[in-house]
Amino acid sequence: MSTQTQLLDLPPAVLVLEDGRIMRGQAYGATGTTFGEAVFSTGMSGYQETITDPSYHRQVVVMTAPHIGNTGVNDEDAESRRIWVAGYVVRDPALRPSNWRSQRTLEDDLRDQGVVGISGIDTRALTRHLRERGAMRVGIFSGADAQQTDAALLEQVREVSPMSGAELASQVSTDEPYVVPAVGERQYTVVALDLGIKAMTPALMAQRGIEVHVLPADAGLVDVLAVPGVHAAEGPDGVFFSNGPGDPATADHQVDVLRSVLGARIPFFGICFGNQVLGRALGFGTYKLKYGHRGINQPVMDRSTRKVEVTAHNHGFAVDAPLDRDVPAPADAEQGTNFGRVRVSHVCLSDDVVEGLECLDLPAFSVQYHPEAAAGPHDSAYLFDRFVDVMRTGRPPADLIGDNAHSSVEKEA
Numbered sequence: 062m063s064t065q066t067q068l069l070d071l072p073p074a075v076l077v078l079e080d081g082r083i084m085r086g087q088a089y090g091a092t093g094t095t096f097g098e099a100v101f102s103t104g105m106s107g108y109q110e111t112i113t114d115p116s117y118h119r120q121v122v123v124m125t126a127p128h129i130g131n132t133g134v135n136d137e138d139a140e141s142r143r144i145w146v147a148g149y150v151v152r153d154p155a156l157r158p159s160n161w162r163s164q165r166t167l168e169d170d171l172r173d174q175g176v177v178g179i180s181g182i183d184t185r186a187l188t189r190h191l192r193e194r195g196a197m198r199v200g201i202f203s204g205a206d207a208q209q210t211d212a213a214l215l216e217q218v219r220e221v222s223p224m225s226g227a228e229l230a231s232q233v234s235t236d237e238p239y240v241v242p243a244v245g246e247r248q249y250t251v252v253a254l255d256l257g258i259k260a261m262t263p264a265l266m267a268q269r270g271i272e273v274h275v276l277p278a279d280a281g282l283v284d285v286l287a288v289p290g291v292h293a294a295e296g297p298d299g300v301f302f303s304n305g306p307g308d309p310a311t312a313d314h315q316v317d318v319l320r321s322v323l324g325a326r327i328p329f330f331g332i333c334f335g336n337q338v339l340g341r342a343l344g345f346g347t348y349k350l351k352y353g354h355r356g357i358n359q360p361v362m363d364r365s366t367r368k369v370e371v372t373a374h375n376h377g378f379a380v381d382a383p384l385d386r387d388v389p390a391p392a393d394a395e396q397g398t399n400f401g402r403v404r405v406s407h408v409c410l411s412d413d414v415v416e417g418l419e420c421l422d423l424p425a426f427s428v429q430y431h432p433e434a435a436a437g438p439h440d441s442a443y444l445f446d447r448f449v450d451v452m453r454t455g456r457p458p459a460d461l462i463g464d465n466a467h468s469s470v471e472k473e474a
């Protein structure tokens with residue numbers, strides 16, 4: 062228990078993992094009860110972007126950095142309209158934020174939005190536990206709710222539905238389509254399917270002259286094709302599938318839409334959930350990682366340039382595709398499609414998890430991590446330039462390596 066929070070006589074709180082491990086602390090944020098999947102994030106900064114990332118819907122996030130909240134929160138850095146984490150676990154929350162951009166404390170926002178958290182937790186021990194046993198269901202109970210027997214609390218946790226098999230994109234997606242205008246002259250029009258999109262993604266596209274038409278997760282091929290491109294004969298110049306919460310094995314609708322998009326040779330880029338949907342559309346499976354990748358310091362290699370990037374991650378599932386060779390898309394034999402060859406383009410250097418896919422015969426690619434880097438390093442911003450180059454030429458990304466070095470907005474800046 063931290064001395065800082067101990068001094069403050071806060072209501073008690075208890076964290077109960079589905080395997081029976083129980084940790085005690087103090088109420089943080091809203092007081093009450095919450096459930097979700099316990100996962101840990103290793104980012105030392107960027108907590109505001111983390112909690113507002115819709116991909117964290119139904120997840121209780123444990124922060125491994127011991128001090129959280131030091132720079133407060135502001136009206137500019139949120140990645141969506143609200144906080145999505147189902148619960149928040151910290152060791153030593155900052156009692157008084159200090160930053161020129163700070164407008165409120167982190168705890169104010171958690172409390173105002175009804176997000177139940179817990180502080181004073183030995184987050185290092187909890188992280189090691191999750192790393193050894195895997196991500197699992199968890200409950201946080203605080204105030205009066207903490208006054209139940211451990212057995213009663215555990216029983217409630219074990220009734221929560223697991224992340225595997227959960228379809229959640231429709232719960233976080235926009236209800237209505239909206240447009241993010243291009244900065245400067247409009248050069249391309251892209252349809253972005255909102256499976257849990259973060260604000261930084263359309264912003265980075267807009268900076269590159271892209272007008273982004275964000276559509277709800279249940280949009281069909283007809284809706285996609287109804288958006289006219291600047292150059293394309295029919296439909297938009299490109300299609301993008303965003304990050305998002307839940308199990309990609311449930312995304313059958315989006316897989317069908319994407320198969321049609323690929324069949325029409327419309328340039329495609331996907332991030333995170335979008336990468337998993339591309340994997341499935343091409344005929345690969347997805348699987349659940351033991352404890353996932355979450356944080357802003359994961360080493361990934363772009364295998365076409367052999368450059369290593371430090372990258373932001375938030376994923377609990379991954380695509381099951383062979384690393385050692387290019388393969389024909391399994392869907393071609395199984396579904397009668399004609400997608401051609403596929404390559405794993407990016408790989409995580411910590412554990413060899415597939416971090417990107419590219420088609421060798423179609424203008425389509427995706428990454429499992431977050432080039433929009435909110436929060437995180439900017440090493441991977443070139444992928445948005447690669448998307449522009451793929452739209453400009455209509456060619457597979459591997460044909461263009463070298464070209465994209467010339468079109469970086471960041472380099473011009």
Ligand SMILES: NC(=O)CC[C@H](N)C(=O)O
Nearest residue numbers: 116304305333334377378
């Ligand atoms: N950030 C994301 O898009 C996450 C994708 C998926 N929900 C996963 O956990 O792997």
